Structure formats: C-alpha cells, structure tokens
Amino acid sequence: MSEPLVTLDRRDDGVALVQLRNGKVNSLSTEVLRQLEVLAGQLTDDPPGAVVVAGNDRIFAAGADISEFAGPDEARAIGARFLSALEAVAAIPRVTIAAVAGPALGGGCELALACDFRLAADTARFGQPEILLGIIPGGGGTQRLARLVGPARAKDLVLSGRQVRADDALAIGLVDEVVPADALLARSLDLAATYARGPLAAQALAKQAIDRGLDTDLATGLRLEQDLFVEVFATDDARIGVASFLENGPGQATFTGR
Template sequence: MADTFVHVDRRPDGVAVITLDRPKANALSVELLAQLEAAADGLAADLPGAVVVTGGPKIFAAGADIAGFGGPDEAAVYARQFRAAFDKLAALPRAVIAAVAGYALGGGCELALACDLRIASEKARFGQPEIQLGLIPGAGGTQRLSRLVGAGRAKELILTGRHVDAAEAHAIGLVERVVPAGEELDAAVALAAELAAGPLVAAGYAKRAVDAGLDGPLAAGLDLEQELFVEVFRTEDAANGVRSFLDNGPGKAAFKGR
C-alpha cells in the first residue's frame, strides 16, 4: 500500500486543513505532489468555505526531493507535477491560507506562494536556494515571488539563494501576518473560519479578479472586475448584504455562501 503524505481534515466550521506529512523534512516528492493534486481536485469537487495548508512544526516543506533529481527527463516530470498540484490549489475559488512553521524553502516556499495568504511563525524562514545547486526555481518562484514582492527583491532572493526570516518576509510582503511560534495554525484556521462564514461567491469573484488581472493588461483586468461586479449582484448574499446594510448598518449581515 502506498504511503499517505497528504491529509485533508474537513472541519465543521467549513475549513478544510491540508497537512503535508512526509518525514523527515516534508520533501516534495512526485508522489506527495500527486497526492496534493488529488486533494485539490477533491476540494474543487466539494468546495469547503476556506482552505488552510500546513506542514510540520519545524519544516513547512523543505523543497523538492533532491534524491529524485536526475537529468532533463526527470526534471520535466517534476515540473509538470509541481505545476499541476500548485495550479489546482491556487485555482480553488476559495481563500487558501498557508500556515508556515519553520522552513519553507525551494518548492516549499513556492507552495506558500501558490496560496492566497501566508501566516508565519516568528521562527519561519523562507528562501529559493535553487541557485546554490546550479538550478533555478521551477514551481512558480520566478513568477509568483516577483508578483508578490516585486522584480528586484525576487531577483535578489533567487540569485543569492539566501533565506529570509519571518520579520523580513513580512517587511517585504512575502507574508501577511507573523504570529508567535506555535500559533500559526490556530491563527490561519481562525482567519479561514471567518472567511468561510462570509459571502463565498463574492470572495471567489474577488480572488479571480485579482489573480486574472495580474496576468494581463490593466484594461483587461478592469473589464473583468466590472463583469464580476455586475454578476455578484445575482447572488443571495449580495441581496441580503445590501438589505442588512440599509436596515441595520454595516457589518451585521448573515451570509449563506450563495
């Protein structure tokens, strides 16, 4: 029987927690990535309210399994599986939050980048050290990192391969929140539960508008935003939210996720 490296826990508050569990360092093997892809497929087929991705208490994920590296043929297999797993996770029309404890390096950092938000332990460290092996990031690092922190900072991190601690990661915009060590998962789940109780269709539209808008010219992004702004008025949550605002003021609407 094949080992299980990815676990999905669906909580009653609507949050699905994906946990990577491949001793000792959560190295991202092709098998683990295939299981992560399958987990994303399962969540897409039966959407939760929000998703949290986490790893071990000392290592979120240490990157690709170097032992599986060979030549270009093996690299192509890894690249395809990284792309499939991370793209499907990123495409979920729900908030996906990384809860990062310890090291998130190489593919592990790229997994965090594929999430919408990142909550880090104060002891977390991030990096794209592929250059130290004579390689480059192959799971989104050159693209998602530059979109998040800017081209100059991304190039500096990628070309030097240096690690950044949680404080610097927060300062440059790589993570959104830093919390005391041991509290990152609870903080991520609490935020996910808050988002899961919100207007889920609207949140999915907002995520789509931001992500798709970054992939094209400003005019195309504005067109998409306008289209989705009109479309969201067809939802029950929008009707309830507007009515609640008019009757009771802001922040008191009860959303049903439809």
C-alpha cells in the same frame, strides 16, 4: 495501504486543513505533489469555507525531493508536476492560507506563494535555494515571488539562494503576519474561519478578478471586473448583504455562501 502523504480534514467551522506529512522535512516528491493536486481538485469541486495549508510544527516543506533529480527529461516531468499541483492549489475558489512553521524552501516556498495569504511562525524561514544546486526554481518561484515582492527582491532571493527569517519576510511583503510558533496553527485556523463565515460566492469572484487581472493589461482587467461585478449580483449573498445594509447598516449580514 500506506499512510497518505497529504491529508485533508474538513472541520465543522467550514475550514479545510490540508497537511503535508512526508517525513521530517516534508519534501515535495512527485507523489506528494500528485496527492496535493488530487486534494486541491476535491476542494475546487466541493469547496469548503476556507483552506489552511500546513506542514508540521517544525517545518513547512523543505522543497523538491532532490533524489528524483537527474537530466532534462526528469526535470520536465518534475516541473510539470509542480506546475499542475500548485496551479490546482491556486485555483481553489476559496481563501487559502499557508501556515508556515520552520523552513519553507524551494518548492515549499513556492507552495506558500500559491496560497492567498502566508502566516509565519517566528521560527519560519523562506528561500529559493535552487541556485546553490546550479539550477533555478521550477514551481513558480521566479514568477509568483516577483509578483509578490517585486522583481529586484525576487532576483536577490533567487540569484543568491539566501534565506530570510520571518520578520524579514514580513518586512518585504513575503508574509502577511508573524506569530509565535505555538500559536501559528490556531491563528491560521481562526483567520480561515473568519473568511469561511463571509460571502463565499463574492470572495470567489473577487479572488478570480484579482488573479486573472494580474495576468493581463489594466483595460482587460477592468472589463473582467465589470463582468464579475454583474455576476455577483445574481448570488444570494448579494441580495442578503444589500438588504441587511439597508435595514441594519454595514457588517450585520449573515451570509449563506451562495
């Protein structure tokens, strides 16, 4: 049996590390995307405390496997695979952190965008270079990017195909933190572990409220928030957190994640 192209390591601190392992450039072939979707499904069915998605220490992911490109029929199949895989990553009911070292281009950038947070090494580069091939992004690049950095900046990146370095990506809100390359994975895992010690049920409901709310109008989003606000009070963590606050003040609770 061949080695997996995407691996999953569930750590003792509650963090799940998902790593792309498809050669030197970590191209997102349809098989890589299939394996990623399977693992994302496992992390949804049996959630850890938090998730880190990483490539190797030189590259996050260079994008789709261009050798699979052909005509409209192939594009439809590839686009469907990207959509289902990255939607599965986005749907994981835990904090997800993309640890980006080196290039995150095309589909690689879109994978990072599907995560909740993006930590970048100072060697990282981001871009949607599809336009340079005469095509457009097909894995969420025109949608998630515009929602994150605004339509004008998204159009600049998508229509020019240019790449931005980590410090520029931080300045426009594409990434959340930049660290030295040799500290990236450790910092990402440490941050994930912090979330993994938190009230996981409340985190999942808050993430759902934000993500689903962005897909609708404000009034509908506010009603959704109210429903989930009520739902969270049925969790053990809410009971523990409120009781701890009344007895010991804020920030002292030890949550069970239920």
